[in-house]
Amino acid sequence: MGKKIFSGVQPTGNLHLGNYLGAIKNFVKLNNDDENDCVFCVVDLHAITIKQDPKELRNNIRETVATFLACGINPEKSIIFNQSTVPAHSEATWLLSCVARMGWLNRMTQFKEKAGKDKEKASIGLYSYPILMAADILLYDATHVPVGEDQKQHIELSRDIAQKFNNDYGVEDFLKVPEPLIQKEFSRIMSLKDGTKKMSKSEISDLSRINLTDNKDSIINKIKKAKTDPLPLPASLNELNERPEAKNLLGMYSSLTNSNLENTVNEFVGKNFSEFKEKLSQVLVEEINPISQEIKKLINDKEFLDKILLDGHKKANKIASNKVKKMQEIVGF
Numbered sequence: 001m002g003k004k005i006f007s008g009v010q011p012t013g014n015l016h017l018g019n020y021l022g023a024i025k026n027f028v029k030l031n032n033d034d035e036n037d038c039v040f041c042v043v044d045l046h047a048i049t050i051k052q053d054p055k056e057l058r059n060n061i062r063e064t065v066a067t068f069l070a071c072g073i074n075p076e077k078s079i080i081f082n083q084s085t086v087p088a089h090s091e092a093t094w095l096l097s098c099v100a101r102m103g104w105l106n107r108m109t110q111f112k113e114k115a116g117k118d119k120e121k122a123s124i125g126l127y128s129y130p131i132l133m134a135a136d137i138l139l140y141d142a143t144h145v146p147v148g149e150d151q152k153q154h155i156e157l158s159r160d161i162a163q164k165f166n167n168d169y170g171v172e173d174f175l176k177v178p179e180p181l182i183q184k185e186f187s188r189i190m191s192l193k194d195g196t197k198k199m200s201k202s203e204i205s206d207l208s209r210i211n212l213t214d215n216k217d218s219i220i221n222k223i224k225k226a227k228t229d230p231l232p233l234p235a236s237l238n239e240l241n242e243r244p245e246a247k248n249l250l251g252m253y254s255s256l257t258n259s260n261l262e263n264t265v266n267e268f269v270g271k272n273f274s275e276f277k278e279k280l281s282q283v284l285v286e287e288i289n290p291i292s293q294e295i296k297k298l299i300n301d302k303e304f305l306d307k308i309l310l311d312g313h314k315k316a317n318k319i320a321s322n323k324v325k326k327m328q329e330i331v332g333f
């Protein structure tokens, strides 16, 4: 049976290889299966939990759509829209905020990381962010949510919120309890500068990540400068656990060549990093260069991108407003 897929990406600047290998590549695969119904959301409401420049945000929303298309998401076979154009997301968030418990939110590790030491200064939005995420998913009766490893805890919270709403109001199975879809390997791509830290848009150094808009020279340069260790490449998977940078780079190569880590380890056993990095650059350029060129082409066609968002808005709004109306009736409005 087909799956109902929902996932979201924040429009906060350049998307990177982590977003691509951890999530978007999987969106494309799921979208190519005609049995599935897919909704891909540009989560602009989530983006403003951290202050954004309004003009940049507007551009970043379009750039995220351009990236979806450039990576191979088919707008004819999926709904692509931005969250703020569908009021049901905000409305459902309030209803679900009254069901979710403080104790649950206090356990969210992403809030702790993003808020940093001075939690008092974090926005309320950053704290309640996972409830908005639950609203996103539950409004569309999504059965499966493809994400990278870092979002797993948020999907588990969405499951808890759905179950509590159903129990509290005695409406068994009304909100569908979603499953996370997280790839077994390569669901967490690490920084090129530190193999123990996640590749992220908020990292200051651009050398820490491959952006999906990077050109060939920039990709080659970043891989050349990527952190390694002094040993030759290992003979076994076990040795990799002590060598985070080697593990990350070999993982990238495996994911890009649709291989598994064990095969990649066997391919490069005993080789030095410079030889391996050349191969890695080559497969990265082959995969990312066409995407980056397509993004640059699409980004100039604002009308086209806005039309995709408008079409998506109409379809999404219909589904979500219908669901939130039922939620409002259930709570007694």
Ligand code: TYM
Binding pocket: 006, 007, 008, 009, 010, 011, 018, 019, 020, 021, 022, 023, 024, 043, 046, 132, 133, 136, 137, 145, 146, 147, 148, 149, 150, 151, 186, 187, 188, 189, 190, 198, 199, 200
């Ligand atoms: P965001 O915008 O931070 O990231 C988008 C997707 O990319 C994945 N990802 C990674 N995967 C592997 N390695 C990395 N280094 C890496 N960095 C990012 C993320 O796991 C994500 O799948 N809260 C979400 C967006 C969201 C959402 C939703 C997702 C809002 N509503 C509903 C699913 C369902 C976020 O900030 O993702």
